[in-house]
Amino acid sequence: MSKHKPTVLVLMGGPDAERPVSLMSGAEVTRALRELDHYHVVDLTIDQPRRKELQSLIAEHQAHVVFPVLHGPWGEGGPLQTLLEMIEIPFVGSPSEAAWGAMDKIETKYLADELDITIPSSWIIPDDEGLHNPKDLEPPLVIKPIDDGSSVDLRICHTSEEIEAACSELLQRREKVLAERYVPGREITVGILLDKALPVTEIIPAEDAVFYDYAAKYERDDTRYVVEPDLPAHDAVKCREWSLKMFQALGCRDIARVDFICNEKGPWFLEINTMPGFTTHSLVPMAAKHIGISFPELCGQLVEAALARR
Numbered sequence: 001m002s003k004h005k006p007t008v009l010v011l012m013g014g015p016d017a018e019r020p021v022s023l024m025s026g027a028e029v030t031r032a033l034r035e036l037d038h039y040h041v042v043d044l045t046i047d048q049p050r051r052k053e054l055q056s057l058i059a060e061h062q063a064h065v066v067f068p069v070l071h072g073p074w075g076e077g078g079p080l081q082t083l084l085e086m087i088e089i090p091f092v093g094s095p096s097e098a099a100w101g102a103m104d105k106i107e108t109k110y111l112a113d114e115l116d117i118t119i120p121s122s123w124i125i126p127d128d129e130g131l132h133n134p135k136d137l138e139p140p141l142v143i144k145p146i147d148d149g150s151s152v153d154l155r156i157c158h159t160s161e162e163i164e165a166a167c168s169e170l171l172q173r174r175e176k177v178l179a180e181r182y183v184p185g186r187e188i189t190v191g192i193l194l195d196k197a198l199p200v201t202e203i204i205p206a207e208d209a210v211f212y213d214y215a216a217k218y219e220r221d222d223t224r225y226v227v228e229p230d231l232p233a234h235d236a237v238k239c240r241e242w243s244l245k246m247f248q249a250l251g252c253r254d255i256a257r258v259d260f261i262c263n264e265k266g267p268w269f270l271e272i273n274t275m276p277g278f279t280t281h282s283l284v285p286m287a288a289k290h291i292g293i294s295f296p297e298l299c300g301q302l303v304e305a306a307l308a309r310r
Helices: 019-036 051-060 079-087 096-103 105-114 160-170 214-218 233-250 283-290 295-307
Strands: 007-013 040-046 065-068 122-125 141-145 155-157 177-181 186-193 196-204 224-227 255-263 266-273
Touching: 007 019, 019 040, 019 295, 040 051, 051 079, 065 079, 065 295, 079 096, 096 105, 096 233, 105 122, 105 233, 105 266, 141 160, 155 160, 160 177, 186 233, 186 283, 196 233, 196 283, 224 283, 233 255, 233 266, 255 283, 283 295
Parallel strands: 007 040, 007 065
Antiparallel strands: 122 177, 141 155, 141 177, 186 196, 186 255, 196 224, 255 266
16 A cells, blocks of 8 residues: 555456446446556455455455445445445445435435436336236336346337236346336436536437447447437436436536437436446536546546545
8 A cells, every 4th residue: 555645445346247348447447547647456256245255355456445346236225335334444436325226226216206307107016015017017118127228138029928028038037127107318428526417418429329228338439329319408407406406406416417309398317326327428428528628537526525534
């Protein structure tokens, strides 16, 4: 450990389906922080350590702050954040309670509805009362997990047969799924950095892409991104205002990304991510760059915010 520089422990990997994305994000964050030369940076790939194992790793590297660049239910959705809080080390990102809440798509929908934020109709399959049978739901629907990201296991269903098949497939490995009314429109996202909304960004998948799926996000180079697109001004304002509303109401911290669909009826809230991607294709770094914040500066600002909580 340097005598003069705080030690930042960059965690990546984890047990979630988004592990490959986490490894890419973690490598980019590590490179950026080293480029700043303000910190002693240690990068560490983890699986799913218990508290004592994680505590030992933090002590071994004499870390002052942790930057957990993990995506998915365990690494982003509360369990890892709970461990870091128990160890009492400052870390980048939302506290555990906010992370749990944001990862649960049902809870975020309830909250958005309470805040008068427009959301697509949705149903839990299977629901506790047994009221909603996949056979009875009219297409088109989006079938997706309640607690995952990066479009993992997301299916757009245009027929009743596709709805049944998607529910049958996903319920083999998930306890419940979310059936959400499919809303056609433009894919819009808003990053939040240190309690400020970044510029609106539009995602335009290639014509042959079914939607902005995992491949379009991380593997293809033909997805287009437009920062400050030609949205109606009132829709852009709503997206940024609603993003901050959700961020603050959930108790999020440091960084997040909020996703919408926009059409002639205005914006529709879809979900919020409390540790968005930090890859070369990622949206929050792109929006930050648009207003003059370089990728290393972005990472440095987040580390400084965490260090201030020591």
